[in-house]
Amino acid sequence: MLVEEVMKTEVITLTPSESIETALKLLNEHHIRHIPIVDHNHCVIGIVSDRDVRDASPSILDEVSEGGQLKKPIETIMTSPVITVHPLDFVEEVTSIFYEHEIACVPVTKNEELVGIITEKDMLHTLIQLTGTHVQSSQIEIKVLNKPGMLPQVMQVFGKRKVNISSVLIYPYKPDAQYKIIVIRIQTMNPLPTIEDLKEAGYEVLWPKMPGMTT
Template sequence: MKAKVSSYMTRQVISIPPEMGIREAFFKMKENSIRHLPIVDKTNKLIGIISDRELRRPNWVDEAHDISHVYYLDNAVLVSDVMITNIHVLHTYDTLKKAVNVLLEKHIGAAPVLDKNNDLVGMLSAIDLLRALQDSIGLETKKKEKK
């Protein structure tokens, strides 16, 4: 796979600020049918990422005394409180081979994509990599039926 990440990444990145509440972040994911949200600062620089996994089963769930409140998403808890700051990123010029290795080795489903200036320009997911595989082995894509 000599193709570059830029050829298969999702370019319409939906990002959020660190001050957003986790409830609002959850609904942003749901509304846009996505599972990962990059978090950017006021200068649009990547500072973290959150996935639906952090919202579905937070690390602190095992320590909670009252399990009834655990899955209540409250905007009092900010994205900055739960975001991952050790971000595994890809660059537009990386090969898909490198992208596959990063996602597999780090056990992640998607990675933010940065350009040569380290600006966030896309996201590359496992689904995007499956599309690349589909192209490389010559599978025809099925067109979605309109309802």
């Protein structure tokens, strides 16, 4: 899945000379957490979060403050330089950027110009779609040898049953690197017939554990 398929294209922005107070108002009015800061060419030169603005705001207990801090330009608190991604980047790869840099938002640029934004909430929503958990389905986990050709072999069993597959994931089997786990979600609330087919074909089904069944 590409970034352009999940990014928001209507992005609220500010210029570096606008005030922190303006940023605070926009964050509250639009219920957002990040605002990209752009120059006159609409190129991203910084970004501010609700936490940045909150930290820069005077305390309600500070009786002598007249809010002068809020009049300062947003460039005094913005984060710069900014990590950006391209609309044609894969969402799966962008996920690692969020994790490695511990960020919650990434502007999307094309030819250095801002064209969208993607947040951790967007990423979570996309993960739900990729894993198929947003539709009524059953999850089956199959332990197989970690060697080429295993996925096509397993899929033949599902093909014979003619079940509709929502998603397919593969991850390592931690107790033994010689094996891996194939996770398949099928659009049925009764996976028992498919599980029986898998067992008859000689596959070890780790999940679900059906009563009266042995692996």
